[in-house]
Amino acid sequence: DAKTTQPPSMDCAEGRAANLPCNHSTISGNEYVYWYRQIHSQGPQYIIHGLKNNETNEMASLIITEDRKSSTLILPHATLRDTAVYYCIVRSGPYNPGGKLIFGQGTELSVKP
Amino acid sequence: GAVVSQHPSRVICKSGTSVKIECRSLDFQATTMFWYRQFPKQSLMLMATSNEGSKATYEQGVEKDKFLINHASLTLSTLTVTSAHPEDSSFYICSAYPDRDNEQFFGPGTRLTVL
Numbered sequence: 001d002a003k004t005t006q007p008p009s010m011d012c013a014e015g016r017a018a019n020l021p022c023n024h025s026t027i028s029g030n031e032y033v034y035w036y037r038q039i040h041s042q043g044p045q046y047i048i049h050g051l052k053n054n055e056t057n058e059m060a061s062l063i064i065t066e067d068r069k070s071s072t073l074i075l076p077h078a079t080l081r082d083t084a085v086y087y088c089i090v091r092s093g094p095y096n097p098g099g100k101l102i103f104g105q106g107t108e109l110s111v112k113p
Numbered sequence: 114g115a116v117v118s119q120h121p122s123r124v125i126c127k128s129g130t131s132v133k134i135e136c137r138s139l140d141f142q143a144t145t146m147f148w149y150r151q152f153p154k155q156s157l158m159l160m161a162t163s164n165e166g167s168k169a170t171y172e173q174g175v176e177k178d179k180f181l182i183n184h185a186s187l188t189l190s191t192l193t194v195t196s197a198h199p200e201d202s203s204f205y206i207c208s209a210y211p212d213r214d215n216e217q218f219f220g221p222g223t224r225l226t227v228l
Binding site: 038041042043044045046085087100101102103104105106 | 114117147149156157158159162204206208216217218219220221222224
């Protein structure tokens with residue numbers, strides 16, 4: 001699975017959009033981009049995933065560049081409860097349930113009042 | 114989404130004892146479960162893949178005799194930390210895939226403290 005690079009930390013004002021970048025320049029054609037987050041002392045929570053098209057769900061939007069070498073997770077209206085470590089992971093799948101998730105260092109997002 | 118539980122949520126034990134941690138998929142069956150370990154201020158590290166009815170697959174550097182994994186049913190995997198020592202103190206997290214789904218759901222984690 002391709003490696004990812006994320007900034008170690010970011011701040012965001014409450015109510016503003018949080019844009020979290022991720023570089024995955026070695027991604028291959030059958031690999032998806034997944035985003036998870038981990039609130040302190042809890043298990044990770046799935047946010048969103050995509051292959052090459054932009055994706056949106058009730059939690060966030062995922063923008064993937066045309067060359068697929070980078071992506072951005074967007075939390076449109078960040079709240080204090082969005083303070084967490086956000087992990088960008090590249091892996092084969094979906095419909096490959098045996099695929100492992102290898103976590104990098106992630107981005108620690110602090111949402112401030 | 115699917116629910117994965119872990120028991121206990123927190124355990125304190127003496128050095129040299131063994132500790133068993135349970136991971137259950139509550140509303141789905143999972144032929145594959147995963148075990149992670151997380152030290153303070155660090156990311157999750159995959160320890161092993163637990164396969165129902167067969168031996169677990171351990172990641173490089175993880176001692177299989179130290180961390181015993183049993184996946185006896187489609188809803189339960191257990192991790193036993195044998196002869197625990199203070200350096201085994203960590204946050205242990207399991208995860209699972211519903212068989213026909215593509216998302217990995219994580220348990221709430223177990224905090225192990227070895228005195």
